[in-house]
Amino acid sequence: MPGINPDRLLRDLRDLRGIGAQGTGVVRPAFSEADMEARRWLKTRFENADLETTLDGVGNVVGRSRKSGPALVIGSHSDTQPEGGWLDGALGVIYGLEVARACAEDPATADLAIDAVSWQDEEGNFLGCIGSRSWCGVLTPEDEAAAKGRDGESLADALQRVGLAGVPRLSVEEERHIGYLEAHIEQGAYLEDAGEQIGVVTAIVGIRGMTITFTGEQNHAGTTTMARRRDASAGLYEMAHRINQEFVEITDECTVWTMGNAVIEPGAPSIVPGRAVLTLQFRDQDDALLDRLQARVQEIGTEIATRGKIKVDVRSNRAPVRPSKMNVDFQAHIHRAAEETAPGRWRRMPSAAGHDPMVIHHRLPCAMLFIPSIKGISHDFAEDSHEADIVAGCQVLADAAASILRGSRWRAS
């Protein structure tokens, strides 16, 4: 299998870190000067690896292999949060480049086609995943017209400013591309806690958000007996505590739920609250489980309302994000590769954060792998990973990519 070059990998990562560096972190939001400088630097690095490279009209950098297909696309994004970590998307982009180089250098894999990519604006400065959306053909003129940067600039002005207005945009090549692979830091601490090195992503979790409004009757906290009260806050406190108790029974260790806000009105010590509003968000990789959790919230609400004291209104506060299942066959290739490089030190796990495969998996089979984040820190200048993990992750990805393409060739022949 193709041996990756650890020194070259780490040097490229460090060089990319130097563009937009700020302390231990990086400031490279999409279409900023630093972002565009990084993209031009990547284009040169991709070309040096003999990839036919394009900076397309939406800012994607795509390094196309000169080998005939079937081809795998491997990459991530080089734009960052306003205060980003140095690895985040950069890790996956340089992995794509290194996997392409490693395969090309090994006579046993030199015939395999690996296209390296850096998508534009995964982090949503103008519009989240605008690069992969464009590439997948799901970026609408309306979305594009509405896209504005955090500082108020329109997308059209930004494209003009960086010289991309009117430049052609690349698209998925359905005849040639058989899938997309992306590596990322975990952004959580499962792997570190378990002393493991590789996470094989099963799915990117779905997200639901609900707002639960309790309406009772505002009253005097001294003279209104408990029996007569219609205390909206009592409904909220019961709902919130029961969610914490009852969700445990019907979820698994990867489900998360958060009641990040509660408002009690009017909020005075001596007034029985007349209105209370609870905000709930929950995430899981299993849409059916998300349905069950949503139904449980509704059941608790109905139970409270049925007692006749408090009205309970349960409603979604956002369009649900469906879980994005990763391709099972690709996952199996990554398992085998992980077991080779890190025997017994890998696990299947969902991704709790969003990534470009949420867009791409509608067009191409996708898979992701994670390496450990030190202390689980992410979207922060303090974000980091151990070099040994960085190197191991890239080797696993290279092995898995070669194995997937080789298997694909077998099936094709």
Next chain:
Amino acid sequence: MPGINPDRLLRDLRDLRGIGAQGTGVVRPAFSEADMEARRWLKTRFENADLETTLDGVGNVVGRSRKSGPALVIGSHSDTQPEGGWLDGALGVIYGLEVARACAEDPATADLAIDAVSWQDEEGNFLGCIGSRSWCGVLTPEDEAAAKGRDGESLADALQRVGLAGVPRLSVEEERHIGYLEAHIEQGAYLEDAGEQIGVVTAIVGIRGMTITFTGEQNHAGTTTMARRRDASAGLYEMAHRINQEFVEITDECTVWTMGNAVIEPGAPSIVPGRAVLTLQFRDQDDALLDRLQARVQEIGTEIATRGKIKVDVRSNRAPVRPSKMNVDFQAHIHRAAEETAPGRWRRMPSAAGHDPMVIHHRLPCAMLFIPSIKGISHDFAEDSHEADIVAGCQVLADAAASILRGSRWRAS
């Protein structure tokens, strides 16, 4: 026993209502023009009842009986909330006047000494219960110097403005006064709910206030597993719901508790809360029960903190108000009188709101009676009571006063 005059009673109440009237309510905060006009009108009414009447240096109107002691003081306050009901304190003031008149008119009770009173500023425009405090000798120069009206005027300026600066202030006459009686609308709905006419107040409840602060760790709501979370809100939701569940088991039907505010920080749907603050207030007539409730809050806090995820800080947020016990002998006289006028339609009950006897009971034995509030409404223009209840309450108070004074004479002779 002395028969009160219902028409005269209701006419006086309606006339007093006319001073500062606004719609169905009254606006007569202490030391306002309307308040002073009402006090001068009361002085005339008291004098017409042959009471030796003084508008004292703090605004109290005291109508002293010309009969020798022992004397009962009967009254309430004629000042109102910024938007007050027409009865509230006015009811008890006119009751005092009417009881004095009724006793004087009945040859069987004409020898009894009833002093009628309207205390100043029970509602706390400048300083709550300033009139009864002054009369009881517990108004300090510091309190007086700090007292300011809601509109910012100092008490000294207000006294100057209304012509009371330098006017002597009356005090309790310990040789003469054997007790204080006050009637009031219930301001709640126990009596109306039970179809009863008279409440015999056992005590004015004590009040405690607590602030419970939960400290955890702020984190990302997607990537932080439930197992790793130190979610401050979870502690708050558990504490609040358990207080609602567990207080029921250790309180009686007159205890009230309110969690009128909860703050979740930072309060965003996608952030695990790092800090949460719950406000709890509870009231009961039994100080030992208040101690037990406070201890239970501490126990729940300790239990949550002992799990090692969340720090819990439980502390008082106000000086505790101790319950004010009403005189048991006086209560017995009111029971008997209530059973005469409203057989089977009276009850013993605590007062959930504060009144001048909280001050006076430290100097004199006190008792209170309640009449029903329609729908329990209070401190609102909509406040009202049925005429039959207004009349019945005054008759009970007159009978009880005569009985107390007669009993006192027996003991004295």
